[in-house]
Amino acid sequence: MTTIRVRLTLIYSGLFLLTSVVLLVTVNLLLSQALHTRIARFPMPAPVKPVKPVVPGEAVRGVPERPSPPPLPRLVDDVVGYQWEVTVLTVGILTLVSLAVGWLVAVRILRPVHRITATARRLSLSNLHERIALTGPKDELKELADTFDAMLDRLERSVEGQRRFIANASHELRTPLAVQRAAIEIGLPEDVGEIRDKLLFHNRRTENLIDALLVLAQAEHGLERSGPVALDEVVRLVLAEGGSGHVTVTARTEPFVVDGDPVLLNRLVTNLVDNAVRHNHPGGTVEVTLAHGILTVRNTGPEVPWERFGDLFEPFRRLHTTREQGAGLGLSIVASIAKAHGADVRARPNPGGGLELTVAFAGHRDRSRKTRPVPEVL
Structure with a gap:
């Protein structure tokens, strides 16, 4: 699985190398064509006759002719070949440099995303008060962080409202049951013991059920204190x-x-x-x-x-x-x-x-x- 950091590095490096290679190849081709065109305009020197070998004992007549210089097209080929060798070496060095620079740029760009991810992983119902509070220019990442903070504000208000509801429901549900239990224990005579015991059993069962539901709701909403x-x-x-x-x-x-x-x-x-x-x-x-x-x-x-x-x-x-x-x-x-x-x-x-x-x-x-x-x- 390739991460976004690696993909961004490869994209940056690929674009940089593509433009560099296109530029260097174009320069080399144009240079080679320009050199051959310019040299073709020069007048070609007359052919030089070969120098007659000197025979021992024979008198030398005149000054011997110098050998002709190498032809200009061969010199152009040597220059262009050297230029291509330098180009290949330069592309290799630029590849390493572009990968390093692309990696650093990707790390810097994705730093706010890592901060948002770390905050999202750390958050729970017990620390909903934390916020990302991303600083910097108002770009897409700043907008994403602000939207996440706004969502946390709404979630925190909702959780606080549910906790208040649980506390109020705990009081409102337990009070009438306690009154009902007292009325059963005090108001009913002893000769209806079976009915009295059955009513008390269901009353205690209802109290236990309500207490269990409230504890379950409190546990699912996180720890209020720790x-x-x-x-x-x-x-x-x-x-x-x-x-x-x-x-x-x-x-x-x-x-x-x-x-x-x-x-x-x-x-x-x-x-x-x-x-x-x-x-x-x-x-x-x-x-x-x-x-x-x-x-x-x-x-x-x-x-x-x-x-x-x-x-x-x-x-x-x-x-x-x-x-x-x-x-x-x-x-x-x-x-x-x-x-x-x-x-x-x-x-x-x-x-x-x-x-x-x-x-x-x-x-x-x-x-x-x-x-x-x-x-x-x-």
């Missing part, structure tokens, strides 16, 4: 607060600090552990490991067919449809939070059933740096 977070402390806090029930949970962690949002990272670990506990069987195990920046959650449980692995991280996809299952957003939220933190999420089956979910974070940071406090509630 700072060093001790991920090992997050794992220990989640395991200390969560209930394992009929499943044995073991953990092995080492100090690891990642740049991110402590609330979202807490939710990522919570969803992984909750998914491992929920999709398990009585007496099963869950192993949580954090080593070398890789968080691994491995559990026992039912086998997952290979054809269903593509559905694990899709929203509202459930492998089972029991009453205890959630809305199918747990691993979708994990994938979105990991993507917002530049991490990679993978899943593979365990021999005998269950899953192994891994989240590989990008970099390791010094634990001695000041970290952000881990929230104790979600």
Whole structure:
């Protein structure tokens, strides 16, 4: 694949060499023709008789005649041949010079394009405030950079509007549900316990669904705040607060600090552990490991067919449809939070059933740096 820089270099060099060769060849041809024309106008000298050889003992009569000079046409051919040799050497030198100059010119012309490309690669939802701010003459590249900056302005306003909508929706949706739950718990008598429990179950399920959707939307819109977070402390806090029930949970962690949002990272670990506990069987195990920046959650449980692995991280996809299952957003939220933190999420089956979910974070940071406090509630 040929880059634009190489193509521009070849175009500049080709045009320069073409004009140079045409110029030199034309000059040589015209020079050769002019010399032959001028020489043809000169009168040709009379032929010179050959000098008689001197015989020893014979008297020399007169002065011996000088040999005739070489003919002028041969001299013209020598001059034109030398001119062609110089032309070939000059074209070779110009080829190297034109390639070097063409490369430098292409680099200089494409420098603004590289700046635009670097900015586009660096941008994400967490740094939409950055701009190219290209300076220089108002040419096509300046117009392209200004158009890109204007597009970023519109995109930033749109993202900020969506974030405000998420915050407002979080308040407006959670408040009536909380009031509804309180009314059910206080207003309904004890003799309608089955109906009361069913209403409370659906109320909590709706709250969990709304909370999951809001977290998913927040993760997909990038990080509003970022700072060093001790991920090992997050794992220990989640395991200390969560209930394992009929499943044995073991953990092995080492100090690891990642740049991110402590609330979202807490939710990522919570969803992984909750998914491992929920999709398990009585007496099963869950192993949580954090080593070398890789968080691994491995559990026992039912086998997952290979054809269903593509559905694990899709929203509202459930492998089972029991009453205890959630809305199918747990691993979708994990994938979105990991993507917002530049991490990679993978899943593979365990021999005998269950899953192994891994989240590989990008970099390791010094634990001695000041970290952000881990929230104790979600």
